[in-house]
Amino acid sequence: MQDKIYEKSPHFVQNWIVSIYNLLAYKKRYSGKYKYFLEDYLQKRSLSLDELKELQIQKYKELINHAKNHSEYYRNIFSKIESPEDLANIKQLPIIDKETLRNNLSGIYTVKKSEGILSKTGGTTGKSLEVLYSPDDVQERFALLDNFRNEFGYKLGKKTAWFSGKNLLGKTDLKKNRFWKTDHIHKVRYYSTFHIHGKYLKYYIENLITYQPEYMVGFPSTMYEIAKYGMAHDIDFPANIIKAIFPTAETITDDIRDVLEGYFKTNLYNQYASSEGAPFIFECKNKKLHMDLKSGVFEVLNENNEPSKKGRLVVTSFTTHGTPLIRYDIGDQIELADDNDTCDCGNNNPLVKEVLGRISDYIYSEEIGKINLGNISNCLKGVKGIVKFQIQQDVIDSLLVLIEKDDQIYSPEYEKVFLKNLRDRVGSSITIEVKHVAEIPVEKSGKYRLIKNNIKEEINV
Template sequence: MKEKVYQLLPDFLQNFMVYIYNRQAYKRRYGGEYKNFRKEKKENRTLSLEELKEYQKNRYSEFIKFVIQNSEYYKNSIGNIEHVESIDNISSLPIVNKEVLRNNIGSITVKTSEQLEKSKTGGTTGKSLEVKFFFRDSQERFAFLDDFRSRFGYELGKKTAWFSGKNLLTFRDVNKNVFWKTDFVHHVRYYSTFHIKDDYLKYYVEDLIRFAPEYLVGFPSTILEIAKYGIANGYDFPENKVKAVFPTAETITDETRYYIEKFFKTKLYNQYASSEGAPFIIECEKGNLHLELQTGVFEVLDENNQPAQSGRLVVTSFNTAATPLVRYDIGDSITLEDADKKCTCGNNNPLVKEILGRIDDFIYSVENGKINLGNVSNTLKDTKGIIRFQAVQNKLDELELYVVVDQEIYSKQIEKVFLSNWRDRVGDVMKIQINYVNEIPVEGSGKFRIVKNNIKDLL
């Protein structure tokens, strides 16, 4: 959408282009088997745990057979394992990490004459990776996602504010303080995630109040900034407007949830997946996270690759037949809930206690080891006036904090609290350098990162 022609069009034609683009995408997404998948997903909501495991076992077996027949890489690496298609033997298959996937992407991706959909996934290292999907797999994924969102009333066509990594704005828009484009036919307004700074946030908040979306979807870091700005500046978001917020792509911290729910006067329902096509983890109306066994196999492993309650998430995803994810170490870690704990929502899938997020989203202290994203974001405890911050680690013994503050509220005393919260986590030895700045830029993907660890390769 960043083509030269698009840039030159007047605003209403750019909006029209967004609609045309969507119409084409939706045609593929909602075509083929989509309707049947939707029906199946709805029926599967109430399966018993036994039935879910049986379904998972069958899908696993089908998936592995297909993979061995069609992927050169897997034919060679797992084709000779006895009873390889049985889920009980999953631990005899090798674990594939992102590097292995990247280096072997050509032989992992299946050979087919069918047209495939491409999905680029950004890496924290900046090197992107292109995985492919059969259209039917995408359709099943969207059917699942739509089934999840429909539990909170969402359907395509409902008024939605979308916050994604697409940069649709031109200089003219920014000069006019317009930070969005609208698909008027599908009632979706796309807000830029690249212009999140105090000078602009006013226009976001005021437009969201005017637009009055029923749903907010997208990067929670952006929605959080808007919510915090709205609260800090006394905006009163109308009640009973937003039915739900569906975050994508980033880890949800307690802080994120608190401010978003408070400002928009609604509930946030988390969902975990990935652009590589990981199986889904979804939050239910009771606020619990469920591992959706019908979408894949989830293994939580410790450093010795043994099953653990808390550890690295290794996934096998049934909707990834084109670039198969088989025991894929996705780079996130999670903690499972005790097996005997049940949810009363009617979904019988196992529960997750916490999604800890990217394994490489951490600050490393020689004294205390890894401080994960949740703990980093909790350094805001008992502080006021910190609008946002970013923790950057370029050296083993030094931490740099970039902090945007509200001068009217922030004080030396609060700085002391903030630093002491950091000390509790990193210990006494590490140098902490605070830099007060006016803004902190987002990444090329449009996401905001609280933690940037540039020494993780040394650890």
């Protein structure tokens, strides 16, 4: 019923519906203990590493005891382990993957659906997952996130351009080349991530320049396409408008960072978390990534479940009391910084060299092995006229490359450069099929995927 009212309402009414919806959502996020958490984390911002580790031990014990007392699933697991609340014994606990979590949710939940706050993962690499947060969980997570963004001047109410998976547009919007809705109360303009096509992108840029947001938040792939279009068509973006870019939900490659910072003439500050409630990794003013020990436990493991500098990420999150995430294999991988790497920003949390992203975001070649997202994204170096591309792998020895091109700039010579770059990365033996398409669609979540690897279960390396 509400959706039908929204769809039939004129643009200015839709803006106020969005504003009121946010007013209700923000009441959940910023009420209760939010201010307490925000002030508490602000005071703890300069804790020493030893103090952070001691706080981590305390919060781990509290989470385990909560799960033991309120979750049937974890109560059964912990009954077989001596002192499970001791962080030193964490390796005795089983690692839980997404499918295990999904299949046991009813026994894992510690709150009823009517009492919790529901969050759904996007399901871009599989089936969607529903987790429940307690109100305190939500307020603490937003306090952690706001504490990070506040370091760069951001506060709710400052003019912001937001690019996320909200599909808010109607047919009239498309006819009028209007790809946004505005929350007038909180000064947030939501730009569609479902209409990132060459024929529309100039309207995004024109509106961003007119709107003059201080901050940009959301899917980096969307902002990246807008920036690339502006650069390719010599549309200069004014300096000193955007104070910072805060990407969400997707992996940041060097190319994405360079393009966004170069075109919008500002700094990008990365952060890592997840819809399920993973603990946070924040980038500081020195452009270094820090694991936030106040938010959880991070384990980087190899294929034998042994600690490693580079490997898959297994997390225990202190802000998931509604659906406890304890030794949860989140499906991402990171690389830790060298032991001698330091940072003088004042944040003493351990350093991460790189967030490598989803384990499934790679191409596999029998000749080369796994080629990760960052290497694939660099195939556009020296190339013009290719608006975006996507590589699909459905069999071991073949790749399908979808290319969306700008006919005014594209030439076969540029495609040859692109294919050479790709061939240099995947080897000479794998078959590459190219298919030109009018548009590469985003996922249902509004995210764009550069790589769609559909054979990862067949790869045993």
